Amino acid sequence: MIRRLLIANRGEIAIRIARTARAMGIRSIGVFSEADRGSLHLASMDEAFELGPADPAESYLHVDRILDAARRGAADAVHPGYGFLAEDARFATRCEEAGLLFVGPPPRAMRLAGDKIASRTAMARAGVPVTAGENRVLRDPDEAREVAGRLGYPVLFKATAGGGGIGMSRVDGPSGIEAGFEAARSVARTNFGNPDVFLEAYVERARHVEVQVLVGPRGKAVHLGERECSVQRRHQKLVEETPSPALGPRQRAAIGRTAANGLEALGYRGAGTVEFLYKDGRFTFNEVNARLQVEHPITEAVTGIDLVRQQILIASGEEPEVSQAEVRRTGHALECRINAEDPLRNFLPSPGRVVAYREPSGPGVRVDSGVAAGSVVPPMYDPLVAKLVVHGRNRLDSVRRMRLALDGFVIRGVKTTIPFHVSLLRDPRFAKGTLWTTMVSDLRLADRLRSRGPAEVRVAAIAAALAEGQALETLAGAHPFVPGRPGPWAVAGRREQLAGGARAVPPRRRR
């Protein structure tokens, strides 16, 4: 049994993992970079260790420093969260060599999932329908043109070592092959250290449907239903829901069984996700995500199963708490990703200090957040600051709950995707459940936004009023901090000190 768990991550996911650890009587050992000395996730940890400079390569991706923190914190297990080292087979191996239990799949299965060609081949062998493509690394544009001719345009270049939507490049005709080939290789080299690419047929207006699977220590898989994640921008998910409005019970059972069989065939263990493209009643395998996913809470909402708890149980050699026959799903769940990005400026990153923060609440509302008032959103990490999840009786009910929850979610100081979500939920196609992976750009959903909301209208009104009279000069000449009354910045700073910081976490005695 795990007693002390090192959480090799930051932000909302570190907090979320620590919550389950606490519920299971496990101590959480946190890590942080210089930029995260005051971060909220530290307040959830029983102990925390500084890794190094803000640059991820010097901190959250630095294997030696993380293992050193595990040693100093006397950890017996490591949970990688998602992103950073979560799907790095070498990290999983190093953990095992250091005598640490790795909460995730075995390195061999992780390597297989991480190699797109190998996982396509393995899935096809297990009888899983695979998206049309050729399972070989392309040497030059001529070979690519030949393969693309056989597949038929449009085609999609993909990095063999890729994932998370990075390194994909769509080509509509033979003249674009050379540029697409070079672009895909260059992105693959910078992001994954491996320039190898292959070609798939591009499925237009497809839905992204994925299946959550748990594989027990003896290799028996249980599937927990699908999630539809078609609302994306630049291949990055923005909104996820379950059940998918496109699937009926028969298709749900079929896609679930297929995914479970596929992961069993890979020799997978723990929580994993199999992604499919879905179009015209047909689904084809896309990739395996060998980790806990960002959008896992919607599956937790409809099944009532704590996925992190299952991960920890399986890593400890125990079977998951539910058999396939015991999986019950109720209602519909919807997640909106709240990113520090400005939807009015093409989702431009918007790091900075959160000066005001208020979470929505109510029946069926869950917020997994990594920030509070006073938090700094640093520019060098993922833009996700919070996940807003609602659970309703049906899709209409959860959309209604989400509208109210978005209205009640206040984040000031950084721009967020909240106004985008508000507008998306009003779109008639979204309301009908007509979704496809390029809908955000095809419908120019973000371009239709004219305002970031009522708070900004108020700012505009103040600006117009001040510009009218002599007020501007008077106010501009004033000292920013009026003595005797704390400014909002000072208040925010105080909240930050309360919210965390290495010194605010009392190191508890080791046993």
Next chain:
Amino acid sequence: MRFRLVVDGEAHDVVVRPRRGGAVVEVDGASYVAAVGKGAQGVAVRIGARRHRIEVRGLEVRVDGQRVDVLVRDVLADRGTQAAPGSGPTGVFEIRPPMPGRIVRLAVVAGGRVRRGDPIAVLEAMKMQNEIPAPADGVVREVHVREGETIGADRLIAVLEAS
């Protein structure tokens, strides 16, 4: 005119262009048409369906009766970037990043010529690379950053003299 407006601790870049009966107000790039009138108390502003009453007494600002923390900084008359006839934008441009981040690529050297839209630098923030384009044709007079450096949003990247 152009200024930084800090409302309850949140800073905004604001441009106000007066016009008959009110103004066009830009807040961080989002544009609003405001009708401005004298109310019984303070100034009445209508934007779309929303109405606000703003009172200013000395340093105290009230919006709809509620006291609001308001600071004004860096008031400028509109910057000298209006196009001279036929020649595109002229003047000296201070190039600053749209957000903090890391300079992953610096595409110019001091003294080099650029055309409008050419990349000055590539800034990486939150795992995304953003190109910072030259706002005009001209000569790069100063470069203030190095490749690999992490910079704040107020840092000067380069100075461009349009020509």
